[in-house]
Amino acid sequence: MKVKILTAMASIMLFASCSDFLDQDPNTALTEEQTYSKMDNIEPLVLGMYSSWRNVQKDRGGLMFQLGTDETQQGAFQVMTTPGQAGLDYYNGFLSQENTALAEQWDSRWLVLQSAGQAIYALNNNTEADTARRNILLGEASFIRASLMFELSQYWGEIPILDQARTQELGYGRQPLPDVYTYIINDLKVAEANLPATQSNKALPVKYLAQALLGKVFLxxxxxSGARDYTQAKEWLGKVISSGKYSLLANYADVFSPDHANSTESLYEFQFNNTWPDNNQIQWQTGSRAIANLDQYAYFGGYDLLVPTQYCYKDKSAGGIWEPGDKRKDASIRYDFTYRGITPTIPAGFGGDELDPHVKKYEDVRVDGRQSFWNSGKNKPYIRYADVLLCYAECLNELGSTTDAEGYVNQVRTRAFGGTLPAGMNWTGLSQADFRDRILDERMRELAFEGWRRMDLIRTGKLVQYVKTRNKWAAESGTIAEFHNRYPISLKEIQLNDDINPEDQNPGY
Structure with a gap:
């Protein structure tokens, strides 16, 4: 059975991936009995899960779900040279069950989920007296399982539920959405009840992060799934706001500065630095190939995997999203490619867009002139307080309190314009429908390249409508369809998992 193989692989991968940033040196080859009987053996498993969760956010893999939206797309040279990956933007025949780029993302996350299920089962059956320690570990493992199930279910729909206490009953087949979301919500409630308010190790979650993700899950x-509930979402997001633990930084650009890592705006960041294996290589994938050809030690060089769409980088007057004076524009997107007085040229045979605007949020100036941009290692945001405020505002609007919702959006916009909203830039007097239309642009302005856009388009039913006109490659192919709201289950999963058969594939593939 495939899952037995995955269990062994997960243990090897998770323990091997524990790097110095967790200050752990776990033992390997633990028997199941040892793991289940001693918390000293369970704790390294839980810590290893956080290392591995971080590692799926690295390099190309951590950006794959951002392809094929109206916010980001692949650079031209990537599309020309990698047809399978290009299918994620073209929405053509290469976006199929044979797509290895997607299969890798599915597989890497299930390895972590398998270990989360193992840890939860072990902790629920542990009889040691130190219940306080046990409860924190249970909260941490439950948070991991919930966060990954939420991500996978958003992109693939019905997914297996890995619960060792119910393996005979559930098997490893895809489960109905109501059951999947019941597990996600219950896991997050366990996490919220057991996680501490603070953790000295920033790689580990806290109570307020579980509250925020609960709010996002209900939204x-x-x-x-039967789980969308604006009242519940408002309640959980409101707990984060009323806690007084978080606030917006005064300067938007500071949010992405290593000097302000894990700030009062951050509910959680994936922790990275400039030393392998704790570098994230995101700049390698988001910078300009023309700059890379000029100097491998230029901090904003790269290889154009992920670039902004024209809709994302243009001003509103030119058909894009940016309003005059919004400081988030230049903090998020690079428009100027002059490096040490030299503006590079695009060599023949490239895609031609290497000097078009690029992602700026992950540029890591600490490597400039000293290390390759492959060693980029700024933290990667997961949930920020600005996101909490915008999600809370959406809930208020859906519940009929549009005026109150405008106030929370204006908090975010005030910071975006340097602390004072210019005349005409505050949101006021909107109808509920107008608010719905405008909030997606506001979320792109605030949260561009942070990984939420595809989910935002799916949940609002806008994926096909927006992507087919705003994404260059999707517009070129003209083949995006409603069934693309879900990714295909990989052929390897169907072949190896006895409980997922060809007829269980998502429609359209």
Missing amino acids: YAPVA
Whole structure:
């Protein structure tokens, strides 16, 4: 059975991936009995999960789900040379069950989920007297399982539920969405009840992060799951706001500066630095190939995997999203490619867009002139307080309190304009429908390249409508369809998992 193989692989991968940033040196080859009987053996497993969760956010893999939106797309040279990956933007025949780029993302996350299920089962059956320690570990493992199930279900729909206490009953097949979201919500409630308010190790979650993700789950849950609930979402997000633990930084650009890592705006960041294996290589994938050809030690060089769409980088007057004076524009997107007085040229045979605007948020000036941009290692945001405020505002609007919702959006916009909203830039007097239309642009301005856009388009039913006109490659192919709201289950999963058969594939593939 495939899952037995995955269990062994997960243990090897998770223990091997524990790097110095967790200050752990776990033992390997633990027997199941040892793991289940001693918390000293369970704790390294839980810590290893956080290392591995971080590692799926690294390099190309951590950006794959951002392809094929109206916010980001692949650079031209990538599309020309990598047809399978290009299918994620073209929405053509290469976006199929044979797509290895997607299969890798599915597989890497299930390895972590398998270990989360193992740890939860072990902790629920542990009889040691130190219940306080046990409860924190249970909260941490439950948070991991919930966060990954939420991500996978958003992109693939019905997914297996890995619960060792119910393996005979559930098997390893895809489960109905109501059951999947019941698990996600219950896991997050366990996490919220057991996680501490602070953790000295920033790689580990706290109570307020579980509250924020609960709010997002109730907001983002598919209607078919029966779990979308704006009142519940408002309640959980409101707990974060009323806690007084978080606030917006005065300067938007500071949010992405290593000097302000894990700030009062951050509920959670994936922790990285400039030394392998704790570098994230994101700049390698988001910078300009023309700069890379000029100097491998230029901090904003790269290889154009992920670039902004024209809709994302243009001003509103030119058909894009940016309003005059919004400081988030230049903090998020690079428009100027002059490096040490030299402006590079695009060599023949490239895609031609290497000097078009690029992602700026992950540029790591600490490597400039000293290390290759492959060693980029700024932290990667997961949930920020600005996101909490915008999600809370959406809930208020859906519940009929649009005027109150405008106030929370204006908090975010005030910071975006340097602390004072210019005349005409505050949101006021909107109808509920107008608010719905405008909030997606506001979320792109605030949260561009942070990984939420595809989910935002799916939950609002806008994926096909917006991507087919705003994404260059999707517009060129003209083949995006409603069934693309879900990714295909990989052929390897169907072949190896006895409980997922060809007829279980998502429609359209």
